[in-house]
Amino acid sequence: YHRRFIEVARELYISNLNDTDRKIVFQNAVDLFKETWKGKNKPFKIDDPKLVNKYKLDESAGEIQANRFTTSQPVEFIDVDGRIQYNKRKLNELPQFLSKLAPDIAVPIAAEEILFNYSFMHAKFSCSSFLDIQNDIDQFENISSYKSSDEVRMAQKELSILRMAYLLFGLLLNEYPDNYAFELTSRLVILYGLKTNITNLLKQCDEQSPRHCALIVPYCQIQPPGNGLLFSMNKHTMPVVDLDFTNNQMAVISLSNKIIVFNMGTFNTAVDIKLPKLNEPYLNSTTLPKMIIRHTKENNTDNDSDDSDNSSDSDNDEEKFKQYVFFVNSFHHVYLLSSHGDIKFHRTSIKGYSTVEIINNKRGLCILVEQNSNTVECWSLGENKLFSKIDLSLTSSIKTVLHSKLSSSLISIVLYDGTILFYTLNDSTFIHRATINGGQHLDLVIVDKDKLICTFDSTISIDFSHIDLNSIIETEKVLSDKEIIKTLIAFNPPISPKPIERIVLPDGKENLSDNSMNIYFMVLTKECLCIVHTCMEQDISYVRIPGQYDVVSVQAQHPRFIYTARGGIVNMYKWKCSEGEDNEHGECNFYHEHQLFVSIDISSSSVLTIKPSSGSASSFLCSMQNGAINAYYGYKAREAFKKIPPLPRTTELIGTIQLSGTKAVTLDSSN
Incomplete structure (x- = not known):
């Protein structure tokens, strides 16, 4: 009913008005929310000569005054149950009506009544999303200032500073709106007395904020906006040790003592998981957007790509983030958790792990190697069971195990004596494919797509070598050291x-x-x-x-x-x-x-x-x-x-x- 009423009113009345009449209509709506004529007589001009004569308005040139009995429009009020309620109609519609007026009229009113008004902004953060607040600011900041007054141009410059400040703490205020005065003043008090509208807002913060928050900020103590800082997220209370984007850059996944997924499109927190409490820090996190829980022959494939993040139909749908599972590890513990915090997989090592890595996202396969061990374990996370295993009968223990994304089935085992062993995973069995003797001076080894990059200690004049992995993958026979292509580089x-x-x-x-x-x-x-x-x-x-x-x-x-x-x-x-x-x-x-x-x-x-x-x-x-x-x-x-x-x-x-x-x-x- 209301939607149809609005459509008919817009079609029959608003769309047919000229610019002057449209201005009058929107100005009336603005006057209502500003309480301009509350308890006052509002003048009204009658242009029809017959009506002027009828009501004997010759002396007043057809102008009469009458009390319109407009209702009070507070930003917030107390309901019959004693709870604070917000005038959402005013909070949402006043910016919209003002944006329809000329800049010289709209911007000064918006500055005084909305954008640099403590009561309005505190209420807005209490019941609206940060994205809505950003849209309100953009409406007035982006209005053309061509031929506008100096007051309008200065207000828009101050509005730009305010917008940058909100990017730093706006997300936090959606959760703790009573901190508005503290967050704002601690960053912008350096502008007190320099910027008119910001100075007015800071004064209101000092005068009105104690009823919401007792903290009064005497000086600037948090980094002000500028220096390229776009926004800040403060959901973590412990060091954030791992940070990554999803494939389409629409979300950020962060790890501390919990995992938080931020939606970069809406600035909302899509996932917030508190991890099991440990007496050691977590080290790494891997996100599995689309893991196959039950392994079958049909999905036994080396294609480990995951395009679930690239689907354009659900880019803005936060529900997809809640389908993720997260593989996290500390030195002694490994977990697989759902987005609801349910533990799907857990392993513990007394000696600690030297290697913890996912080798196949869709099948949910990971390799675990303990410190000073000669065993490589491959676990199925979805089935929570040991999938395959390599036991090395060698005197030297495993230094690290590397997985090439060129093929999810190829792993490289680096031993402390410089030996590198190559294995492929066929069905559920690891098969030895090649061995290289890197020597006792072998230092760092890292896998880079289709090659291994190796460095050596200071006794070797070679800066690095790279080893071609394609020759191992493309043949089924066991290769010797001499059959593998190695390139030595000395600068x-x-x-x-x-x-x-x-x-x-x-x-x-x-x-x-x-x-x-x-x-x-x-x-x-x-x-x-x-x-x-x-x-x-x-x-x-x-x-x-x-x-x-x-x-x-x-x-x-x-x-x-x-x-x-x-x-x-x-x-x-x-x-x-x-x-x-x-x-x-x-x-x-x-x-x-x-x-x-x-x-x-x-x-x-x-x-x-x-x-x-x-x-x-x-x-x-x-x-x-x-x-x-x-x-x-x-x-x-x-x-x-x-x-x-x-x-x-x-x-x-x-x-x-x-x-x-x-x-x-x-x-x-x-x-």
């Missing part, structure tokens, strides 16, 4: 200092179909980061970026952007290859360049993970020791970085600071 100058501490592969490299990144990985030493790559699809070389780094990350879609972190500072680098003049042998020389693109001082809390976006070349998420997850846009951060470069962070509290010309001198307890 001039070599990568130094050795030993290499870590090898890092790009995120999403397994999804690339071309060969442009056939050789591309990063190595970390104590003094630098080296990016090993193929120059102009010809020679293998490396770019050296000096420094010490705790976290390093790169996205395969944007290999020229490198993300690093040490402590609470994230540095973003760009690098490139350039062709130089030919050398004496007629060969082209290649030169490498890199630059610090931006440095972001995020927090005094250490950054634990960085996850670049595949869609944008400079967007990334990072998680921190304090449980926060922040999203940044590198290009915006670079603009701020170029204007005001950050000062270096001190390790102690600064007691005194003095300016001497263009230099600042600080004094703490020891420096």
Whole structure:
């Protein structure tokens, strides 16, 4: 009935009005919610001469005044049961009616009555989604300011600051709306007295917020918006040790002492699982969107791809996230949990696990290897039983087991004596396929699509070698060491200092179909980061970026952007290859360049993970020791970085600071 009434009213009345009459209609609705004529006589102009004569309105030029008896329109009120209720009609419709008016009329009213009004915004966060609030702000921020007054343009600039601030804590306010004044003031109080509308809102926070929250903020103590910070999520209270996107980048999966899945489209929490309480931290999480619980011959396939995240029909449907199962592990425990927190699989090791990895998502197969063990166990998670097993009758124990995504059936077992054994899983049996003797100087081994990358200790002059896995997969016979293709690489100058501490592969490299990144990985030493790559699809070389780094990350879609972190500072680098003049042998020389693109001082809390976006070349998420997850846009951060470069962070509290010309001198307890 109501929908039909609205359609008829719009068709017969609103659609036929000219701009002036439409303005009058919407202005009347705005006046109703503003209580403009409550308890007052509202003037009304009669233009018909006959009516003017009839009611003897010659002296007033046809104008009469009458009390319209409009009802009160409070933002919140107390019902008969003593509970707080919100005027949702006003909260939802007032912004809509105002957006229909001219900017010079709409924006000042919206600033005073809605956007910079404590009572209205507190009520809005109490009963509306963060996405609705963002839409309300966008309506007025995006109104064309062409030929508008200075008041309108300044209000829109302040609105932009407010929108960025809400991105930092808006999600949190949906759950704790009474914290509105604290979250806002602790970030924007530095603008008090500088921005008219923000100053007015901060005053209201001080005056009206004590009835909701007793905390009064005297100074800025939380990072204000800007520096490329897009939004912040604060659902975790423990360090976030693992962070990942779903295939279509529509959700973020985070791990601390619980697993939280954030819907990036709606900013809602889709899944929140509290993990079993342990006396040790969780280490890794793997999401299985589409696992086959019961294994049959029909689904016995090596095709381990999962396109469930790519279905366009359910991209915005949070129900699909609730169908996920999560494979998590600590050093001594392994769990498979449903999105409701039900434990489907659990294994415990007294010695601890050296390898815990999913080798087939759809079949739900994982491999478990204990420390200093000679046994590889393959478990079926869906059936909760031991699926297959490898017992090695060798003197050297297993160092690690690697799984190639080139084929879900191929695993590589690396022993402490440098031996590498290759097995394939056929039906439910592991079959030995090849053996390589890497030698006692073999150091790090990592699998990269169709190859193994190996490094050696400082006694070996070779920087790394890569081993072709295709030759093992493509034949059914057992290959000897000499039959496997191995390529040794020695740079001039070599990568130094050795030993290499870590090898890092790009995120999403397994999804690339071309060969442009056939050789591309990063190595970390104590003094630098080296990016090993193929120059102009010809020679293998490396770019050296000096420094010490705790976290390093790169996205395969944007290999020229490198993300690093040490402590609470994230540095973003760009690098490139350039062709130089030919050398004496007629060969082209290649030169490498890199630059610090931006440095972001995020927090005094250490950054634990960085996850670049595949869609944008400079967007990334990072998680921190304090449980926060922040999203940044590198290009915006670079603009701020170029204007005001950050000062270096001190390790102690600064007691005194003095300016001497263009230099600042600080004094703490020891420096």
